[in-house]
Amino acid sequence: MLESIQIRGNTEMQKTAETLQADAAHYREQRAVISQSTKKSDMPIAAxxxxxxxxxxDGQSKAVLPGQLARQEGDPESSDNAVNEAYEGAGSVFQLYYDVFNRNSLDDNGMDLVATVHHKxxxxNAFWNGYQLAYGDGDNVIFKKLTELSVIGHEFSHGVVQFSGGLVYRDQPGALNESFADVFGALTEQYKKKQSAKEASWLIGEGVFTERVEGQALRSLKEPGLAYDDSILGKDPQPYHMDFYVNTTQDSGGIHINSGIPNHAFYLLSxxxxxxxxxxxxxxxxxxMQNLNNSLATFADWADATIRSASLRYGHGSYEMKMTRRAWKLVGVM
Ligand SMILES: [Zn+2]
Structure with missing residues (x-):
């Protein structure tokens, strides 16, 4: 998620961003490999x-993962608030997938939900490395904390994509991977708060920025491009329509940028x-996503997959199917 922010104008910030991007490159590579190789059927059967x-x-501000065990299932609250937020957040993610989608954890096989707080x-930054989550404490310049529910839902949902067949983490499939994570990050928060589609904020990472940053969140599914507008960070670069699709080699081909388009399609449908x-x-x-079976899917492939999904679930020619198609038309994918 860190690559979502295109830092410019300030050398101090630029340095932070470069360091973060170097870290992220390592995990992206790892994730790209894993996302193509791990499938549900490869996993042993558990009760x-x-x-x-x-x-x-607790990562104790070091780079090594996972660190020192701070709280496991059934333990009482920790005196460390970051530990409790990570624990509660993981529970909310589990509950969304279990209650609503009948999915038993990220791999649908009850895998442990592992997270490290106080990473480095x-x-x-916060990230999914293919096995677990890690949260930094923020740099106190841009980010004040990362253990926020929609961010937690976002990062664990990368695990769900991975165990659903995967989407390579670059260009359009990468933007779809990012978008799926944003959509289910938003749903994690909405399900926890029992908010309707009309009531929800549709923001990812509300409250993660320091007071120095002019912005409400990292991203907005309702208004891609309007999540922040800041002298240090610049303007939220997300498009909401294919007319404004960003062709770039940065950010692994704009994966955190062009994800605004499928994000907005989901918002419109909802x-x-x-x-x-x-x-x-x-x-x-x-x-x-469960039926996609195409780790190189383009936006058009994904639009087709969602229309097919609506047709299978609600009937061919149903209102749900028509509105799915309309949402994709409105963002210029169809
Ligand atoms: Zn992400």
Missing amino acids: VSNKPNRKVY SNCG QYLGGNAWEKAGQIWYHA
Whole structure:
């Protein structure tokens, strides 16, 4: 998620950004390999459980993962708030996938939800490395913290993509991977707060910025391009329509930028369908991912997959199917 922010204008910030991007490149490579190789069917069968198995570690400001075990399933609250936020957040992610999508953890096989807080020092990043989450404490310049529910939902949802067949982490499939993570990050928060599609903020990372930053969040599914506008960070670069698609080699081909387009399609669909976004729009997106079977999918492939998913679930020619197509038309993908 760190690559979402195109830092410019300030050398101090630029340096932070470059360091972060170098770190991220390592994990992206790791993830690209894993995302193509790990599938549900490869995993051993475990007993079905309706409870998460969470393990939160304290990284003690070091780079090594996972660190020291700080709180595991059933333990009482820690005196460390970051540990508790990571633990509670992992529980909310588990509950969304279990209750709504009948999925038992990220791999649908009850895998442990592992996270490390206090990763490195002054680290303004959170990431999924293919096995676990890690959260920095923020650099206190741009980020004040990363253990925010939509961010937690976003990062764990990269694990769901990985175990659903994967999407390579570059160009359009990478932007779809990012978008799926944003959509299910938003749904994690909405399901926890029991907010309807109309009531929800549709923001990712609300409250992660320091007071120095002019911005409400990292990204907005409702208004891509308007999440922040800041003298240090610049303007949120996300497009909401294919007319403004950004062709770039930065950010692995604009994966955190062009994800604004499928993000907005999901937002529009959720508004057309009304009610709670996880009930219909979420089902359409979730089952499209389960049946995608194309780790190199383009936006057009994904649009087709979601329309097929709506058709299978709600009937050919159903309102849900028509609105799915309309959402993709409105963002210029169809
Ligand atoms: Zn991400």
